[in-house]
Amino acid sequence: MKITMKEVAQHAGVGVGTVSRVLNNGSVKDSTRKRVEAAIKELNYQPDFYARGLKTNKTNTVALILPSVWHPFFSEFAFHVENRLEVNHYKLYLCNSSGNSEKEKEYIQMVTQNKVDGIIGITYSDIDDYVSSNLPFVSIDRYFTEDVTYVTADNSAGGRLAVNELSKRGCQNLAYIGGYQETPNETKSRRKYFEIECNQQQIEYQVLDMLEPLLDSWATIEAFLMENDTIDGIFTINDPMAIEVCKILKKLGKRVPEDVQVIGFDGQRISEGEGYLVSTIVQPIEKMAHSAVDLLIAVIEGKEVEKRTVLPISFGEGGTTKKL
Amino acid sequence: MKITMKEVAQHAGVGVGTVSRVLNNGSVKDSTRKRVEAAIKELNYQPDFYARGLKTNKTNTVALILPSVWHPFFSEFAFHVENRLEVNHYKLYLCNSSGNSEKEKEYIQMVTQNKVDGIIGITYSDIDDYVSSNLPFVSIDRYFTEDVTYVTADNSAGGRLAVNELSKRGCQNLAYIGGYQETPNETKSRRKYFEIECNQQQIEYQVLDMLEPLLDSWATIEAFLMENDTIDGIFTINDPMAIEVCKILKKLGKRVPEDVQVIGFDGQRISEGEGYLVSTIVQPIEKMAHSAVDLLIAVIEGKEVEKRTVLPISFGEGGTTKKL
DNA sequence: TTGAAAGCGCTAACAG
DNA sequence: CTGTTAGCGCTTTCAA
Numbered sequence A, B: 001m002k003i004t005m006k007e008v009a010q011h012a013g014v015g016v017g018t019v020s021r022v023l024n025n026g027s028v029k030d031s032t033r034k035r036v037e038a039a040i041k042e043l044n045y046q047p048d049f050y051a052r053g054l055k056t057n058k059t060n061t062v063a064l065i066l067p068s069v070w071h072p073f074f075s076e077f078a079f080h081v082e083n084r085l086e087v088n089h090y091k092l093y094l095c096n097s098s099g100n101s102e103k104e105k106e107y108i109q110m111v112t113q114n115k116v117d118g119i120i121g122i123t124y125s126d127i128d129d130y131v132s133s134n135l136p137f138v139s140i141d142r143y144f145t146e147d148v149t150y151v152t153a154d155n156s157a158g159g160r161l162a163v164n165e166l167s168k169r170g171c172q173n174l175a176y177i178g179g180y181q182e183t184p185n186e187t188k189s190r191r192k193y194f195e196i197e198c199n200q201q202q203i204e205y206q207v208l209d210m211l212e213p214l215l216d217s218w219a220t221i222e223a224f225l226m227e228n229d230t231i232d233g234i235f236t237i238n239d240p241m242a243i244e245v246c247k248i249l250k251k252l253g254k255r256v257p258e259d260v261q262v263i264g265f266d267g268q269r270i271s272e273g274e275g276y277l278v279s280t281i282v283q284p285i286e287k288m289a290h291s292a293v294d295l296l297i298a299v300i301e302g303k304e305v306e307k308r309t310v311l312p313i314s315f316g317e318g319g320t321t322k323k324l
Numbered sequence C: 001t002t003g004a005a006a007g008c009g010c011t012a013a014c015a016g
Numbered sequence D: 001c002t003g004t005t006a007g008c009g010c011t012t013t014c015a016a
Helices: A005-012 A016-023 A030-043 A049-056 A072-087 A101-112 A155-168 A188-201 A217-227 A239-251 A285-300 B005-012 B016-023 B030-043 B049-056 B072-087 B101-112 B155-168 B188-201 B217-227 B239-251 B285-300
Strands: A061-066 A091-096 A118-121 A137-140 A149-153 A173-180 A204-211 A233-236 A261-266 A280-282 A308-311 A314-316 B061-066 B091-096 B118-121 B137-140 B149-153 B173-180 B204-211 B233-236 B261-266 B280-282 B308-311 B314-316
Touching: A005 A016, A005 A030, A016 A030, A049 B049, A061 A072, A061 A101, A072 A091, A072 A285, A072 B072, A072 B091, A091 A101, A091 B072, A101 A118, A118 A285, A137 A285, A149 A155, A149 A285, A155 A173, A155 A188, A155 A233, A155 A261, A155 A280, A155 A314, A173 A188, A173 A217, A173 A239, A188 A204, A204 A217, A217 A239, A233 A239, A239 A261, A285 A308, B005 B016, B005 B030, B016 B030, B061 B072, B061 B101, B072 B091, B072 B285, B091 B101, B101 B118, B118 B285, B137 B285, B149 B155, B149 B285, B155 B173, B155 B188, B155 B233, B155 B261, B155 B280, B155 B314, B173 B188, B173 B217, B173 B239, B188 B204, B204 B217, B217 B239, B233 B239, B239 B261, B285 B308
Parallel strands: A061 A091, A061 A118, A118 A137, A137 A149, A149 A308, A173 A204, A173 A233, A233 A261, A261 A280, B061 B091, B061 B118, B118 B137, B137 B149, B149 B308, B173 B204, B173 B233, B233 B261, B261 B280
Antiparallel strands: A091 B091, A280 A314, B280 B314
């Protein structure tokens, strides 16, 4: 049986309005409040947030749009987002857009219709027209042409750090290996600042940047590596790519990290609390998630927020670089 | 501005009841239906599912409870669940219980209050009392004492297959390395049938089974491996564990797969569409997710369903076993 | 400080 | 086959 406010009101000998006020911190005489709270507890009453949503157009629900959950970065991110939301009494709709921008638009439409209070989105597809600066929306890694709030790791510093860590460990001939998409996003800084830093330090480097979706990356990378046999340090766009590169290197008879050192990007761990899968530039995923949630809630509450949040990265030792 | 049914009705020159009937496939004269549909399209009307939920106690929402999303198996699973739900016009609340059974109970309570229509749960904690057999609930990998519907990969066959694949590749001295929890769950069959198969084939084997949460698994495993120096084939409870074991083996100067071959469990891929991270017993994650969703929806619709669904596994070559 | 009452947008029962 | 109407459980005026 479902307990409604009416029952609680009856039980406490007050009107439903009073119960509502108790729930929403309206002004109620202390003694009445006590009585109502007792009734709530006794009947184990829980407000119906559908009724509330209908009335207030506030749902305490946020949609998280991910391009895919396969990438461990996304799943860890989702994990932290949910945790932070929960603390703030929000629920999370998970939405895998799968690069399907129709589905993304659908969720964005949900905001405009008050079905979700806001959206956090990692989306590299072309939905710029739908994202206006006044709807509660926080983007990750991606700046839109409009001045949408976004959170990102310091990808530029990441690119530079990779060069430094590699060069510190004796690498003389670097390479960047990655994939990219046409839409502008912050991850492109990884390559850009890798190059800038190499140039500044006058280090030799090669670049293999493949347009996604990747068709036969294995063969492309293998060819690239065979052609550039003297490479002794590689920086990849992300950790999965680093793993693939390691496998290819092994096949080519190169030892990692003795012959070639590899640094990925993300900070992917073997499992919770364990070490890193590969040596990597670590994104502060938890911080990013928390910032995103905090910003979104601030926007929902009508506050002004900083448009751009950049969080610091660090280096994580994962066995694909030499010990210092 | 929000368009309501009333507007649509006015626009089409009918009553709201008729619009509702059109939406819910009630009997409406064809010409009227056309007119209403036109109005809906023209005004870009979208039903308010909060109002609907309030009225019908049907929310078209399912909660997915995961112990954590860190484990790639879970995230891939979530991905497929969401996709399948979406096809059936359901939305997904993501809930990371983090082993926090309070949070799990909270969501289970939501079902009883008609806030979600059902739950899919991977949960190893002790919430048996709350899971009654008549609420729409589908469990993964875990059977409860009550006759709750559940879906699982064929873990027994997986344990056996691991032994066979290892022995086929010349291993003579096997080991099982894993972690376990007290609550009964299907993953325990992995070890059990590994042992059964070894015994049947009269293959030597060792077992290292650690109670979770794992404190210093690295050291424990390292000691185990040093003590049992002749081991040449290892089967682990899951892929992350296989990766850790590989790293430890490397540190101990053993080559994988030349000296020691390793098979994990899950079928974790480097990234979407790529190869396997390690050689592994592949769970049909997508099928499991789809089955779970289909079963859950069937239960929600009041149909009788098979309590136990066991899906076949397979072997996936991932570079930590020798080529045949 | 509080109770009564008017809806929020929808479905379903009823009458036509 | 279709229009009208009574709520679903809640918040929020408006009076008292």
